[in-house]
Amino acid sequence: MRLSSALALVGLAATSLFAGVQAAENSDVLDLTQKNFASTVNGEDLILVEFFAPWCGHCKALAPEYEVAATQLKAKNIPIAKVDCTVETDLCQEQGIQGYPTLKVFRNGTPSDYQGARKADAIVSYLQKQTQPALTILNAETVADFSASDKVVIVGVLPADSEKRKILLSVANKLRDDFTFGVIEESEDLKAGGVVLYKKFDEGKNLLEGDFTEESLTEFITVNSVPIMDEIGPNNYAKYMDAGLPLGYLFVSTPEQRTQYGPEVEALAKELRGKMNFVYIDSAKFGAHASNLNLKESWPAFGVQNVQNGAKYPVDQAQDLSIENIKAVVDGVLSGKLEPSIKSEAVPEPNDGPVKVVVAHNYKEIVEDQSKDVLIEFYAPWCGHCKNLAPIYEELGEAYKGSDIVIAKFDATANDLPTDVPFQIQGFPTIKLRKAGSSEYIDYNGERTKDGFVEFLAKEAVNKFEVKVEKKEAEAEPVQAEDIEHDEL
Template sequence: MRLSAAVTLVSLAATSMLAGVRAESDVLELGVKNFSETVNPEKLILVEFFAPWCGHCKALAPEYEVAATQLKEMGIPIAKVDCTVETDLCQEHGVQGYPTLKVFRDGESSDYTGPRKADGIVSFMKKKALPALTEIAPENLVTFSESDRVVIVGAFPKDSAKRVTLEKIAKSYSDEYVFGVVEENPDVQGEGIVLYKKFDEGKNVLEGDFDEEALFDFIKVNSVPIMDEIGPNNYATYMDSGLPLAYYFFSTPEEKTQHSTEIEALAKSLKGQMNFVYIDASKFGAHAANLNLKESWPAFGIQNVGSGAKYPLEQEGELTIENIKALADGVLAGTVESSIKSEPIPESNDAPVKVVVAHTYKEIVEDQDKDVLIEFYAPWCGHCKNLAPTYEKLGEMYKDSKIVIAKFDATANDLPTDVPFQVQGFPTIKFRKAGSTEYIEYNGNRSEEDLVQFINDNAVNKVDVKVEKEDPVKADDIEHDEL
């Protein structure tokens, strides 16, 4: 997920709060004294490692409470650890940012990769509680098929080789979908797969021969609504689909319905090639900037979620279904050039830290004769502001050498679409060796000493730089401001 695709929806989601949170919490509070005895015996438990001052933790808190109450009824406990108090415990579990959520099975942990809204947490943990592929009795088929928003059920006899293919897919995608298998299903003639869903036509059937790739494509295409309103709960689904995403921005109910019939018909005709969504500009209007659109409604734009390429529809004239269709067809045909957002090229760029904009990225950052350390930052990022004095000193140390210290405002500039990484938090620091096209990410402490050591270890062009040893950096000084 590229920076340009994620900033607004995720950051605005972080400010949403639920009303009516229970006064009595169902979230267990854990510390070093009761962590092992609580977590280890549980077949499944979700644990949040947090800091009270963390804004993302505060936004998660009411959602987490609601999820805890619902999951408690299913026998799945939810817990939290205050890392400002339980520092050793959090360090033991590799916590490097807040909030960090981990799923524990019989005491063994894995990273939580699900949504951070209550219904998404509940759905994710319900899936975790199930086997990757559930054997369904015929009398339980209807109940099972309605157990989640998307449920995939295979109809195969016990000796069918197709069960093996279904199970492979189920093991790979059990965090995202519920999978089951039954010997006979009235919704399919003989053997086949039925995808049940709580939207559009309600179900889709895959019959005949198929391999893993065909089954995955079937699920990917049919598990996304023909057209839905996008928000924090379903954003990741569209990003994970890999298909270009077309946004129709509206600010009033009248604007939403103005072209809805024609756009939904277009979305249906391009199903499997491009996803279409409504986006409420009264909530997420700032996301238009991530498509290089002005905040003027209604508006339409398309993004390639894989490369990050943006295709805003011209906003000077009237928005019509004809120009919407022309843009969609042009993007799919590869005949439309993407839009690149860039700050003006600086008139002078002689400061120790080189300013990089979209139009100078290739020239400065991918200069094959030089080693380059580049910081991707946001002007509002507190961690970036804390780093700035150290980063300026670093620039002075390597000034006039073949090691370039550079910075890139990732909120005001687009990365070239062929850059092989995504910016997902601030600051992100990358290093490219002279003569190489690969980037190394820096994840160490943000002290002069550690940054210089990192450059010394990786640079092709050696520069003798020495710094005095500094005090250890506090844990929050190596955190990122998340998107």
């Protein structure tokens, strides 16, 4: 059910909308608790809820953006709220919250994950799209304003009973979270039977040519909605990840470097549109991201990331950064002939401690040993949860020493995963069990106690090994993962 657009009811709705729900002083963000959560989210056509922890750095960064969005959306009769998971632990467990912040959109009580960026304008735009029909019916008076209403707008010129309109509606329903769609039966300015994508960058608009199918229309939108070469940052990072195309980064530290190297790379980006995306990245702000591409922090620099499997292809920094060297790497990536760069710590010698140390170069030897069950922790040295887990994990390793159940750890900041591993690390610590005789990985989501791990392994491991556990009264650390910051991208 969509939010009512009857203007006569807006004043009354604003008066009664938040009855029984308290917002913090001078805040338009509602505070929800176990007592008022169900009645609030079930009573709203649309509401955004943030599940947070006060100590979480990402939550602190989001807070001012969230406040701005709340004020703007309140005027549009769209409430947004928050839940403190350090207080409302049962409620957050019921909602399946495993990391902070988690944002969920509730439609009449039914949740879905928020897919937008964590900036005020992105939050407002995302929720406004949720209140609109997937496909807005336009006329000669409304089409011009509608076409300029968002950064990317798709308009079809299609008869009401045509098969093409059904196709446009189907695609609009699938992509409504990301784009604004409209349709008009006929227009003097637009080609009948076609689709035009309006955008506030590059050439301004694109016309769909060739086949008109769900697949071709989706590809047309996906390709043309991304600028030929944009500046990457927090607002659009997720969009490039979701696009699925290899991503080429040009790191520059000065306007002069951008002027010198940008035009040739932009020409390459235009030539390869639809095959690879290209972006500028400000090394003054996000230079640490170079290590994620196995590049040194020396500018300018260029590297390509396969966003689907995490493979990295840096341009050799021992050579001058030339368009020829960039093209050689790009061509190698697209042809599949270039081997990815693998970052790895040295293989530890010896490696006979209670917890096996896994690095990129011994990953397959240890983790994919089919005779063993392997419980592996993917961690970051700076992660507070990982530090708290360390002594428990060492004790666990001692308990299983000499068995066919291996307890292992992998510093995911200093080593690359093999590209054929069927997952990427989204938070720290991430703990998985790779069963003996199988390529399957099972997520560990239990309590981070010795008891919790032992019970899990007794149930899930193929190899059986009895470990006695002394029950302790100490409270287990909440199960949650610290978000990977992607160097603030």
